[in-house]
Amino acid sequence: MSTMTHYMELLAVNQPWNLLIFMAIPVICAETLAISELIILFTRNLNSMAKKVSKVVGIFAGLYFLGIFIYLLFTTVIPLTLTGGWRGPVDVIAVVFYLLGVIPFVGMFLLEIGAIGRNRDEVSQLKLHAILVGIFLVVAHVAMIFGMLSPDLFTMEGMGGM
Template identity: 60%
Template sequence: MNMTMTHYMELLATNQPWNLILFMAIPVILAETIAITELAILFTRNLNGSLRAVNKITSILVGLYFTGVFIYLFINAVIPITTAEEWRGLTDILAVGLYLSGIVPLLGMALLDMNLIWKNKSAEQKLKIHATFVGIFLVVSHIAMILGMLEPTFGAGANHMMNM
């Protein structure tokens, strides 16, 4: 059986192990660090401790890092694939699109922690917004991973290839 990969999975499989590290491991490890420290902060309500410092630094770091990833992949993958009409199906588009949509919560956390957005919110309100961003990122990134592992034309019929 010869299965075509989504562009998402192809990206991770190419240039091993570097693409996997750069596009998956670094963002996910940083996001999981945020999620773990976020839970501890939510349970303890210690908004000024060392866990909050780790959480804040990691949030800023991953937000800025993923902004670079987003720009790089948009210029070097999304635009060329779209221009050449080389999308492999709806699943392919959704996998890449959901992966890249991680920019919204990740950059949102960074901007929040750099005090560039929602400056007038209380610490408690910012904690709720931050936790919401963490949740959104975990949902979209995991759905992107699942879709990325599917055959790109899944659900489109046996011989249907989608052109954009």
């Protein structure tokens, strides 16, 4: 029986650095973005410090998580797939959902630099930005939940050899 998913193993090794690099920084970015979105929503001030913070963090988070995605794709996902090293469906779900965070974060980056949504008004861009923050929070939480499960849960061994 495996003791933990690759997701949890990644966070547990090389303490505290992996936890900071792969969990703390992306989650702090997402929470900063969520809070700034709420401030902008409630104040309706599209020129506030919260909007500036949101823009800077959106750009940083997109580039940062793209780096994480590329690194983990080549150092973990491809090797585990080629060698059959996955620890069951729970393991795959945890890692895939973690990596899916690249889509909303890169989307925010592209929105902030004007590569997408430039024909939208500011309120429409803000709505898209908030949707992308929400998507990141959902995929990150799915990754965390599955990452904390036993990787054997949905395997024949985890089901008592049924």
